[in-house]
Amino acid sequence: MRKLVLIIALSALMISCSSPDNQKVFINANGYTFSGDTLTRFSTLIIEDGKVKDIGGDELADGITSEQVTDLQNKTVLPGLTDAHAHVMGLGFQELNINIAGINSLEATLDSIKAYAEANPDLEWIQGRGWNQTLWPENEFPTAEDLDSVVPDRPVWLTRVDGHAGWGNTKALEMASISRDTPDPQGGRIIRDGRGDATGVFIDAAENYVTKVIPEPTAQERKLALEKALEKMASEGITSVHDAGITAQTWDLYKEVADAGNMITRIYAMIGGTGDDFDELSKSGPVDSYANDRLALRSVKLYSDGALGSRGAAMKEPYSDDPGNRGLLFYTQEEMNAMVNKSISNGYQTNVHSIGDRANLEVLDAFAQAKEKFGEQGLRHRIEHAQIVSLEDIPKFKELNLIASMQATHATSDMNMAEDRVGPERIKGGYAWQTFLDQGTVVANGSDFPVEHVNPFFGLYSSVTRQDHEGNPPGGWYPEESLSREETLKSFTINAAYAGHQEEVLGSLEPGKWADFIVIDRDFFEVPTIEIWQTEVLQTWVAGEKVFGE
Numbered sequence: 001m002r003k004l005v006l007i008i009a010l011s012a013l014m015i016s017c018s019s020p021d022n023q024k025v026f027i028n029a030n031g032y033t034f035s036g037d038t039l040t041r042f043s044t045l046i047i048e049d050g051k052v053k054d055i056g057g058d059e060l061a062d063g064i065t066s067e068q069v070t071d072l073q074n075k076t077v078l079p080g081l082t083d084a085h086a087h088v089m090g091l092g093f094q095e096l097n098i099n100i101a102g103i104n105s106l107e108a109t110l111d112s113i114k115a116y117a118e119a120n121p122d123l124e125w126i127q128g129r130g131w132n133q134t135l136w137p138e139n140e141f142p143t144a145e146d147l148d149s150v151v152p153d154r155p156v157w158l159t160r161v162d163g164h165a166g167w168g169n170t171k172a173l174e175m176a177s178i179s180r181d182t183p184d185p186q187g188g189r190i191i192r193d194g195r196g197d198a199t200g201v202f203i204d205a206a207e208n209y210v211t212k213v214i215p216e217p218t219a220q221e222r223k224l225a226l227e228k229a230l231e232k233m234a235s236e237g238i239t240s241v242h243d244a245g246i247t248a249q250t251w252d253l254y255k256e257v258a259d260a261g262n263m264i265t266r267i268y269a270m271i272g273g274t275g276d277d278f279d280e281l282s283k284s285g286p287v288d289s290y291a292n293d294r295l296a297l298r299s300v301k302l303y304s305d306g307a308l309g310s311r312g313a314a315m316k317e318p319y320s321d322d323p324g325n326r327g328l329l330f331y332t333q334e335e336m337n338a339m340v341n342k343s344i345s346n347g348y349q350t351n352v353h354s355i356g357d358r359a360n361l362e363v364l365d366a367f368a369q370a371k372e373k374f375g376e377q378g379l380r381h382r383i384e385h386a387q388i389v390s391l392e393d394i395p396k397f398k399e400l401n402l403i404a405s406m407q408a409t410h411a412t413s414d415m416n417m418a419e420d421r422v423g424p425e426r427i428k429g430g431y432a433w434q435t436f437l438d439q440g441t442v443v444a445n446g447s448d449f450p451v452e453h454v455n456p457f458f459g460l461y462s463s464v465t466r467q468d469h470e471g472n473p474p475g476g477w478y479p480e481e482s483l484s485r486e487e488t489l490k491s492f493t494i495n496a497a498y499a500g501h502q503e504e505v506l507g508s509l510e511p512g513k514w515a516d517f518i519v520i521d522r523d524f525f526e527v528p529t530i531e532i533w534q535t536e537v538l539q540t541w542v543a544g545e546k547v548f549g550e
Contacts, residue, residue: 023048024068024515024544027061030523031077033509034494039486045077047515050292050543055509075538076523078489079508080239080516081456082496085384085405085446088243088267089250090163091232092225093217094129094450101130101161101450106138106146113158114150125214126151129159129450131167134309134417141191144170144200157210162451164307166207168200176210185209187330189312204306204328222253230257233265234548236455237537239516241265242405242446242500244351244384245272245301248280258291264547266294266516268500270301270351274342282346292543293505293514299349301384302339303330305359308387308414308421313356316390320423327356333365340366344374344381349501351382351405357390357426364396371400382444382499385410386436388422389429397441403499404436405444408462408488409452415466415477427478433463433491434481443483444499445491456492460524461533463488471530485525515544 024047031042044060046053098116103109117126133141147156147169155172180196188205190198246269257263271278286298306312306328311319314327343350354360382403411431419427436443447459463483466476476482497507505513519539539549
């Protein structure tokens with residue numbers, strides 16, 4: 001009997017000191033995560049069935065014998081990063097088409113376009129994205145004639161870096177039947193010369209004149225673009241992304257890829273607008289979770305105005321550097337109210353792109369009337385970008401329980417022209433991250449890729465420093481609005497998860513949550529600030545499975 005008891009005890013000890021086949025143990029980690037609002041450290045991470053079972057110190061690993069133990073050799077581990085505002089298919093097609101972002105002159109931009117066209121002689125259209133005239137010495141919009149000089153025989157259509165303007169050559173304008181008599185649409189403008197002829201640049205809604213004649217990508221091209229986007233995000237440490245505006249066709253593609261087990265980055269999708277796609281996708285109501293939280297579809301993306309760089313952002317007063325121009329509101333107040341109400345009445349979180357102070361006020365007023373009409377919905381509505389907000393309007397975010405979904409790299413990309421656009425007083429309500437945090441507003445961070453680079457560490461760096469990659473300006477651009485490293489990481493993790501109603505399953509490495517994490521080559525909390533943007537992702541894990549790295 002005593003022998004039997006001893007055997008049972010030894011067997012129990014062996015079981016307790018081993019780990020099941022579905023368990024993975026990571027030791028010697030320099031780990032950081034949030035527990036509630038508190039930043040905590042860990043050296044051991046235990047994963048079971050794709051979720052965090054436990055985190056703790058070295059003692060947590062004592063007695064564990066498993067082939068699934070990984071020694072991280074003191075490398076830094078962070079929760080997987082969430083980009084709270086981006087365009088997944090836009091990134092994918094940028095990977096397929098020509099990328100002219102960051103080129104510092106018109107001449108060099110044209111050289112790149114010419115080289116791409118010559119290397120792709122079978123393409124019916126030359127398409128791409130990324131031009132930014134504010135980076136060029138000319139600092140003027142380009143023309144169709146500029147493009148004609150390098151590609152005269154095929155249509156060319158190139159989207160500005162912010163997505164709010166397009167540039168076409170003469171062939172493209174001819175195919176779109178653009179003439180002197182073509183009117184400016186509501187919410188858009190055709191840039192014209194002194195005779196009234198189109199020069200080749202189309203702002204916001206006017207882009208549709210050309211884009212509607214561009215052939216739709218094939219199903220295979222769309223799938224390839226998604227694959228490229230997923231691979232790129234995984235390589236940059238993004239484990240979840242909020243996709244700001246999708247179609248019914250795109251949702252079907254996402255489900256197809258998720259059903260095949262190939263959705264290696266989680267996508268929290270926003271339905272693009274309240275039109276036909278919304279009517280189709282909302283028939284069964286919001287989708288809180290699909291394929292083990294790989295997908296969600298419980299929000300709507302609306303637009304109120306254009307962008308600051310193209311002076312399409314709607315301002316209360318004229319632009320400081322363009323008297324008489326107050327930008328473009330896409331909808332009347334009544335139309336905006338109707339769209340917000342339609343989305344909310346169907347149970348959807350409503351997220352509205354608003355750049356200028358006039359646009360932000362219109363959207364704040366729309367949410368205020370919705371609150372009066374429907375009460376407190378608990379849907380966590382968001383204003384996307386909240387870029388230039390009047391100081392007297394910022395408190396309304398807190399009063400209406402709105403989330404400020406902001407993109408740190410917008411500030412450092414725009415600082416070369418933003419104050420020129422709005423002047424020294426209005427800029428005080430621009431890119432005001434710390435002001436929002438101080439009043440208790442949740443700030444979720446992202447990039448708006450492919451408007452900005454997909455690398456989230458560029459955003460983490462911009463949040464902390466408000467400087468470019470050379471460390472300029474010294475001390476940072478309006479540094480009082482910068483975030484601490486802890487606040488910044490929170491905005492890319494638990495705050496972003498909260499902005500997607502997913503804080504119970506994502507955003508931190510706590511027991512019961514999905515084991516989404518990254519291993520990086522330096523300590524985010526200890527390296528000099530100038531090194532933050534240089535951080536390299538060594539491994540990316542989603543639900544306890546490695547999706548990038550050796």
